[in-house]
Amino acid sequence: MLVDGVATTQIQANDRGLLYGDGVFETILFVHGRAPLWTRHVARLHEACARLALPVPDTAQLEREAAQVCAGLARAVVRVTLTRGSGERGYAPPRPAQSRRIVSATVAAEINPDWYRRGIRVRWCDTRLAAQPRLAGIKHLNRLENVLARAEWNDADIAEGLLRDEADNVIGATAANVFAVIDGQLRTPALYHCGVAGVMRAQVLAWRTEAQVQVVATDELMRASEVFLTNAVRGVLPVRELDGATWSVGPVAAELISRCRACGLLPQETA
């Protein structure tokens, strides 16, 4: 792990990332030292820095550090965390603005090939996402809602939990975005009030320009002909089962999975 470029496993305990969750992060898949979605991660990081008035890190330096921490790993998940550094006690951001850069890598978990062939089981979470337009869309460090939602189940057979807002509209999953084919139209929820705008979601929107970004109600999702999740590490995950409803892997998800394999985001299918 590198903290501001220095190899270590620790950070200052007065870092505002720990004190207040004052920072942002990216979770980036590297395949043999290359990140297929690198440009999208950098774009989102820049957007997040702008929203929180954090200094933007040097992209080339970030890329070097990411390559350094995942050297030798075939499939690695690199986490880049950017905090507002250390400062005096209190919420007021230090002036001039400062930041601290934490770059670490772990081996990417084995992906169950059945998830792509047959789809995953998901559930509804009781935890509702609060509406906060100032923070919606970006991947900031205030993730207690996700932790609470993920703590709702402990059944290894359930791969994800779906999250809704207070109005019962679908927003995403604890660590993924959601897409659905509703009345023949590919849709993904608008994330103006809550949720994280994932880079894999952005990639799917670029691949499928006919997709609409708009509100998805619970009942609309349940009558969709296809439901799938997107995640920067897991790619495209078809949903097989949710709350008594079942789906087979649909043509849109199947085509997107092929594209993920073609660009290296997912491993080639083995027999």
Place this chain on the structure above:
Amino acid sequence: MLVDGVATTQIQANDRGLLYGDGVFETILFVHGRAPLWTRHVARLHEACARLALPVPDTAQLEREAAQVCAGLARAVVRVTLTRGSGERGYAPPRPAQSRRIVSATVAAEINPDWYRRGIRVRWCDTRLAAQPRLAGIKHLNRLENVLARAEWNDADIAEGLLRDEADNVIGATAANVFAVIDGQLRTPALYHCGVAGVMRAQVLAWRTEAQVQVVATDELMRASEVFLTNAVRGVLPVRELDGATWSVGPVAAELISRCRACGLLPQETA
């Protein structure tokens, strides 16, 4: 600083407090080694642990560690942070539940005596607090809303910013609770959807049992005969000026300030 009882200035960079803001904290005033509001801080910490399913720390051990870090300081602010410790990557809380304890002290900032004699200037913040009943009331580590609100002004003459919810109801200040005397009745906002239920707020509610906990609309606050803030370190702060309205220090705030001085929360007034 003590991390799980060991003197250090650093923590593991994979602590979930940093990764996700997965934890809670208390900011406790110690005066010559004694915390006047200790019992209330412990009660809130226990409530927060219950809400987030964090193991409750040993109170006697916590008290020993707090006394240790503030030894020799006349007025100290002890911060107790409790995180969900380190774990595998991902939002799922480690099972069995675990926690990490961080106890540190800083010298309490000088308090401007004029703040208590004449009151403080405050402003409205544009940042609105999101409604999240699962997290409302507790002092968790997801404090980006407070950071964004506190970043709205940089005028040293403005001591605090008031925060409202989406419905324009008053909730509190960036680092304080708010009380107002409205139509002769002492009131403080209900915090079921957002806000932090401060220990000084709890102390004032115990001292003034006639106080009502209920919604406070913006216009009700503006026509109050008295407005004051409460904070565990600063005690009771009368509001002198807000958005063109001015107040003198009222009888309720004056009496509460006297009580704070009597129990050691505030220093004795000097001539």
